[in-house]
Every structure is written in structure tokens, then in C-alpha cells.
Amino acid sequence: MHTQQDMEVKLLKGYSWKRCSLAQDKGPLRCHIKKGFILLLTLTFLLSAIVYFSDFTLKTTAPPPGTWYKNVVNQIRSFYMSIEFPYGRDNQAIFIASAPTPKTHQQVQQRATQISKQTTDISVHYHIAHPSNYHYILDEPDKCQESPFLVLMVPVAPHQVEARNAIRSTWGNESTVQGKAVMTLFLVGLTGGSDSEKAQQQLEEESRQHRDLLQSNFVDSYFNLTIKTMVIMDWLATRCPQASFSMKVDSDMYLNLENLVTLLLAPNTPRQNYITGMVMWNRPVVRNKNSKWYVSEESYPEPIYPTYLLGMGYVFSNDLPEKIVEASKEIKAFNIEDAYVGACVKHLGITPSSPPDPSQFRAYLGQYKREDFLRVITTILGSPQQLIDIWKDVKRAT
Structure with a gap:
């Protein structure tokens, strides 16, 4: 007591x-x-x-x-x-890397929330893992059984359902163009935040409904776009090597598939080691730490980027994804994904090709004119609704 x-x-x-x-x-x-x-x-x-x-x-x-x-x-x-890594320490992610597959959905979301807080600061020392260090949470491994001629891979944020639906109702709805099979897939990463579990459930339901959604276990953020692009290359190399051509195309793009397929079917278009789009030559590396395009000298020491294609939309022969993935084992990654792919292509001894008509890959067309959209291959739009409206007008009978 x-x-x-x-x-x-x-x-x-x-x-x-x-x-x-x-x-x-x-x-x-x-x-x-x-x-x-x-x-x-x-x-x-x-x-x-x-x-x-x-x-x-x-x-x-x-x-x-x-x-x-x-x-x-x-x-x-x-x-x-002193610990050994399979692809060298410079290519290890400071994010999820090659950790074992999470045992539960809750663990995945908790990890995503933690990591998303870490990736909001541009001063974070950026490394990237080889894509084999990631696994697919949502996958369509049998999608390419019928050997499509062209695969359109769209990196998109998990919450951008409106953008995905706009594409599904426009150029993403075209499965055959000039007698050639075309397929569209969307790639997302992990969501973060307090509503991440609900967002994940919505993605899974969307995947069941449309069967066109891929998800990998990297945190979906601006600073992880290089990881996102390399996971796209990995999926093409491992799930769809039988396709003839592929295209990485952003979710805010207008895409004229008739003109694109015409370009790819041209007799002078190479079937191997080919990549084309809006070519960027002699672009300086941004060293201003206040810029969203800042890259440190440690990440990329050269003052000028190698020749690369603007990421809004570039097309390539489908032998390249596997080669680019292999090259990424040797090339230290940095957070400008377009230029990083250019560095991998340069490492392979391949030079990006200018399209026969460079004006078909346009950043912006300005005020809408139907004849301009009938002539281009890609251009950037302002909203999903604008894509729907323009598509209807371009496709209307004349």
C-alpha cells in the first residue's frame, strides 16, 4: 500500500x-x-x-x-x-529503391506519404534507381499479345482523371489507324497525402473499368519524372517488345494519329535506332537554384545537354526502350527527364532525327485554326475540354 x-x-x-x-x-x-x-x-x-x-x-x-x-x-x-548495390551507388534511389514489395496497401500509402514530403524540396540530393528496382502495382502484361504497330505511353498524375478521360474519348480511342493497330496506356506513380488510400481505390476501380492503367511504386512527383520515363521504357522493353514503334506523349497534348502513322509508314523512316520529335540542340544546363529546371553540377557536370527530344511527345522505334534501359545502368540520372533520355541515346551512339517536316511537332499553335490541327502531329493544349472540343471539330465531316 x-x-x-x-x-x-x-x-x-x-x-x-x-x-x-x-x-x-x-x-x-x-x-x-x-x-x-x-x-x-x-x-x-x-x-x-x-x-x-x-x-x-x-x-x-x-x-x-x-x-x-x-x-x-x-x-x-x-x-x-560498404554495402554492395546491383547497379552502382550513383544509380540508387533515395526513395523506395529496391525494397521488398510492400505487404499491405496501407504500408504502400504510408510510405508514399512520407516520401512525398521529402521530395518537395529542390535541395534534396537527387538519385534515381534503375527501373528494375521498381515493381508494378497495376499492370497489363498481356496487352501486347496482338503485336501493335504503335504504343502510346502517357505519363500522367494519379489525380488527373479528367485528362485521361479526355484522351480516352479522342485520340486514345483510336485502335486502328490506316490498318495498323494502335494502343494507348497511362502510367502513374504512388499518391501521397491524407486521402491517398481513397485515391488508390479510385485508381484500382478505373483500372478495372478501362484496362489501360499502369502504376509503379515510385512517388508521383515532378522531381521523379525521370523515374517515370524510365519505368515507361522498362514496360515497353519487358511487356511489349513486339511493337514496331512507341511514343511517349504528355497528357495535355493534341495528337494527330493519321499524320503520325503516315510518318512511320514512310519508306525512308528507319525501323531501328530511330527517335524523332521536336529536337533540342545545344541547350544549356540551368544552374539557377530558384528554377524548377535546376540541375547541379554534381548531377550533370557538363554545361550543355546532349541533343534530345522535347518530352511533350517523341516517337521511337521499339528496339530502343531495352537499349535505353541498359544505358541507364551507366548514366547517372538527373531530374530533367527529356535530357536524361538524350544522354542515354548519346551513350548508345544514336543521334535523334529531325522529322521530315519539323513544323508538325509544335509547342503551341496559338489561336485555333482547323487547318493547322489537320496538318500537325502534336501540339500542347490548355485543358482536357479543349482537346475534346478541337477533336470534335477536326473530325467533323466537311
């Missing part, structure tokens, strides 16, 4: 101290063991926290060299750097 004195001890000195004083009735060692155990747990927690946050904060907030903190971090990092 507790005495009045014990109650005063509890109030004045705290419950944990009282338990320690009472434990001394059974021997003084028990109190010391408990203190040591608590100290050990505290030290373990602090070391774990140091490991977790050091990559994000050491460069900007670390104490001066020689401090106890940095010595501990260096020892932990030395252990980490």
Missing part, C-alpha cells in the same frame, strides 16, 4: 523516479539496469534519427568538422557505403 510519502515523491519527482526508488527494495541493481536500458534506447533512437536525416541536412546544417556528431555520422555512412 502506498504511503503519503510515496505519493509526494510521485508528485514532486515524477512517476519514473518513484518506481526507481521502490525498486531498490528488491536490490539496487534493478534501478541501474532500468536506467541503462532507457539510456540505451535513447541512444539507439538518436543514432537512427541521425542516419535517417543526415542525407537531407548534413550539407547545410552539419556542425563543423571534428565534432562528435559528424564523427558518428561518418562511421555510420562508412558502414552504409
